[in-house]
Amino acid sequence: VDQPLTPKQFHLGMFEIGRPLGKGKFGRVYLARERTSNFICALKVLYKSELQHGSGVEKQVRREIEIQSNLRHPNILKLYGHFHDSKRIFLILEFAGKGELYKHLRKENRFPEWKAAQYIAQMASALRYLHRKHVIHRDIKPENILMGIHGEIKISDFGWSVHAPNNRRATLCGTLDYLPPEMIKSGSKDNWYNEKVDLWSLGVLTYEFLVGEAPFEDTPIMTQKRIARADMQIPEWVSKEAKDLIKKLLVLDPEKRLPLEDVQTHPWIIKHCVKGERAANRERGSK
Numbered sequence: 001v002d003q004p005l006t007p008k009q010f011h012l013g014m015f016e017i018g019r020p021l022g023k024g025k026f027g028r029v030y031l032a033r034e035r036t037s038n039f040i041c042a043l044k045v046l047y048k049s050e051l052q053h054g055s056g057v058e059k060q061v062r063r064e065i066e067i068q069s070n071l072r073h074p075n076i077l078k079l080y081g082h083f084h085d086s087k088r089i090f091l092i093l094e095f096a097g098k099g100e101l102y103k104h105l106r107k108e109n110r111f112p113e114w115k116a117a118q119y120i121a122q123m124a125s126a127l128r129y130l131h132r133k134h135v136i137h138r139d140i141k142p143e144n145i146l147m148g149i150h151g152e153i154k155i156s157d158f159g160w161s162v163h164a165p166n167n168r169r170a171t172l173c174g175t176l177d178y179l180p181p182e183m184i185k186s187g188s189k190d191n192w193y194n195e196k197v198d199l200w201s202l203g204v205l206t207y208e209f210l211v212g213e214a215p216f217e218d219t220p221i222m223t224q225k226r227i228a229r230a231d232m233q234i235p236e237w238v239s240k241e242a243k244d245l246i247k248k249l250l251v252l253d254p255e256k257r258l259p260l261e262d263v264q265t266h267p268w269i270i271k272h273c274v275k276g277e278r279a280a281n282r283e284r285g286s287k
């Protein structure tokens with residue numbers, strides 16, 4: 001499909017800026033329309049002054065641009081291009097029509113199993129695509145997932161992703177809930193650049209979609225202790241198939257976590273994702 005946003009050089013005058021869509025730790029995102037093609041997109045604006053020179057954040061933005069502009073997958077938010085002026089850096093991103101997934105999760109408290117399974121199947125498909133390109137996301141959590149107009153999910157915010165193998169040090173901030181044990185424990189960091197870290201986070205995400213809170217949610221100290229021991233309880237009302245998948249992803253040994261191709265063929269995923277449309281709608285109608 002020919003992308004209207006393919007000129008080599010972009011500049012701010014090409015866009016009509018709309019309402020603010022949200023803000024992150026660094027920068028804000030605005031709805032925008034490219035004037036000649038009327039193409040709707042999301043413009044992420046970062047102030048250079050906020051990205052201290054030579055700091056990790058500047059490298060993170062560079063990495064986000066380098067990695068995300070080469071990705072093309074229905075469940076990964078597209079980065080069409082970027083440009084900058086004297087004070088700001090602009091990322092031209094795909095507009096996700098239904099916004100941030102975590103807001104939907106908080107509003108609904110938790111997702112029904114059929115919806116959670118479809119989201120996890122889409123995440124597994126996107127992660128398989130990333131891992132085939134030796135990209136590790138390393139920051140899978142509801143806050144970094146957006147929703148398209150048809151309810152499909154889109155992984156965004158590649159600021160923490162890396163090309164494996166990689167010898168960069170990373171400073172961690174934000175929630176600990178999604179960190180795998182190998183990133184919590186001190187000692188060898190090469191496990192940080194093993195794509196198995198995304199499998200652990202996928203397990204945490206599955207749990208949070210179904211239960212409405214993260215499995216190791218606690219005080220920061222207790223969260224670290226519970227992660228290091230994979231100490232979590234799955235409520236008895238969660239189906240046995242869903243419990244089985246969570247337990248096969250939240251495994252301390254990275255090498256023993258269920259591979260993505262087995263996630264996609266897991267009975268819980270098959271049960272909710274490959275039924276005929278009619279049967280699935282009938283089931284959903286009864287929810």
Ligand SMILES: Cc1nn(C)cc1-c1nc2c(-c3cnn(Cc4ccccc4)c3)c(Cl)cnc2[nH]1
Nearest residue numbers: 021022023024027028029042095096097098099
């Ligand atoms: C909000 C919202 N409501 N609806 C109906 C659609 C949206 C929507 N938001 C987006 C957004 C969007 C907005 N905020 N954020 C979080 C953020 C902001 C700044 C730096 C880092 C992270 C992402 C994007 Cl990128 C891309 N598409 C988006 N679509």
